[in-house]
Amino acid sequence: EPExxxxxxxxxxxxxxxxxxxxxxxxxxxYFYWYRQILGQKVEFLVSFYNNEISEKSEIFDDQFxxxxxxxxxxxxxxxxxxxxxSAMYFCASSLKGSDTEAFFGQGTRLTVV
Amino acid sequence: xxxxxxHLPTLSVQExxxxxxxxxYSNSASDYFxxxxxxxxxxxxxxxxxxSNMDKRQGQRVTVLLNKTVKHLSLQIAATxxxxxxxxxxxxxxxxxxxxxxxxxxxxxxRA
Numbered sequence: 001e002p003e004x005x006x007x008x009x010x011x012x013x014x015x016x017x018x019x020x021x022x023x024x025x026x027x028x029x030x031y032f033y034w035y036r037q038i039l040g041q042k043v044e045f046l047v048s049f050y051n052n053e054i055s056e057k058s059e060i061f062d063d064q065f066x067x068x069x070x071x072x073x074x075x076x077x078x079x080x081x082x083x084x085x086x087s088a089m090y091f092c093a094s095s096l097k098g099s100d101t102e103a104f105f106g107q108g109t110r111l112t113v114v
Numbered sequence: 115x116x117x118x119x120x121h122l123p124t125l126s127v128q129e130x131x132x133x134x135x136x137x138x139y140s141n142s143a144s145d146y147f148x149x150x151x152x153x154x155x156x157x158x159x160x161x162x163x164x165x166s167n168m169d170k171r172q173g174q175r176v177t178v179l180l181n182k183t184v185k186h187l188s189l190q191i192a193a194t195x196x197x198x199x200x201x202x203x204x205x206x207x208x209x210x211x212x213x214x215x216x217x218x219x220x221x222x223x224x225r226a
Contacts, residue, residue, distance in 0.1 A: 004157075031212070033212075033213070033214075035214075041218075042203065042216045042217060042218045042219055043158060043203060043205075043214075043216040044216070045213040045214060045215065045216075048212035048213055050212070055212040056211070056212040056213055058213070091157050091158070093157075098209070098210065098211070098212060099146075099207045099211055099212050099213055099214055100145070100146040100207055100208065100209045100210075100211070102148070102160050102163060103148075103160070103214065104160065105150075105157035105158045105159070106157050107155075107156055107157050108155075108156070108157045
């Protein structure tokens with residue numbers, strides 16, 4: 001069964017450092033998303049991406065965040081200067097059509113900012 | 115603001131019994147709803163979905179009910195098994211939107 005894969009599974013970084021979280025969406029999917037989940041809280045939307053541009057972003061997705069699809073398979077989330085409050089699980093998801101169709105989530109990257 | 119939420123944060127159920135997990139939503143424009151299951155350390159896993167033109171949909175051991183009048187969504191799990199222990203989230207969106215709004219989650223614990 002096709003799946004969304006994320007690397008690394010766990011990333012520890014120092015405050016102020018840049019991190020890049022990587023995702024390989026399902027190959028024939030056209031819509032890509034990043035969500036995050038702070039420990040014990042609900043899943044929060046960060047950004048959606050379609051046709052090589054951002055479709056929608058939340059208030060959380062400020063200038064410190066960026067997304068990129070550098071090639072035909074990868075989808076990345078970059079945080080330029082990490083803050084302690086960026087510590088969370090980050091989930092990548094993809095869907096064949098828009099978000100009103102089934103979105104498949106990856107296993108997540110646990111980001112710990114120290 | 116409008117949000118998706120759950121009535122109860124935890125549910126303890128005896129193995130073999132049926133489970134009912136509830137969710138209230140407030141965005142009347144939402145027309146697509148999904149239930150996700152999240153096991154510890156894993157990403158949300160799709161369970162079942164329903165569109166606003168339906169009020170009931172059944173899957174394997176699961177049923178989702180949608181009451182648009184009171185903006186209520188529920189997930190019923192038949193013959194709950196230990197493997198059903200997880201956090202369950204409802205999520206909503208609307209056609210043409212590009213994001214899912216998740217509820218707070220209900221932790222289901224199955225007692226042997």
